[in-house]
Amino acid sequence: TQLGGPSRTIPDVVENGESGLMGLELDGQGRVYVMLTTKDDNRIERFDSFDDATPEVLVDGIRKNSFHDGGRLRFGPDGTLWVSQDAGSLLHVRPDGALIERVKLPEGVAYADAIA
Secondary structure: OOOOOOOOOOOOOOOEOOEOEEEEEEOOOOOEEEEEEOOOOEEEEEEOOOOOOOOEEEEEEEOOOOOOOOOOEEEOOOOOEEEEEEOOEEEEEOOOOOEEEEEEOOOOOOHHHHOO
């Protein structure tokens, strides 16, 4: 069933296990951030709008797995992007893709809960 309103096909998404199109987040300027699995890696891409056909790759080379790939995207109150990378770590990046830090989560903290 197709819903009314804009729709978008995200190019180069490869589904395998828990991977594929894993996260989507909008910023206050109408840009669309996605985390996806390609044939080579996991990556974060940004579309300037829903009408933009060509994404900009912000972060690539993120290790991909069949399970526990992560992929949740959330903006923090300071406008930076938090990304669950796998079952035990987060990436903290600027909206332009510059890496701020990699964060290893303490034992027992679920990555999904860390950026809920």
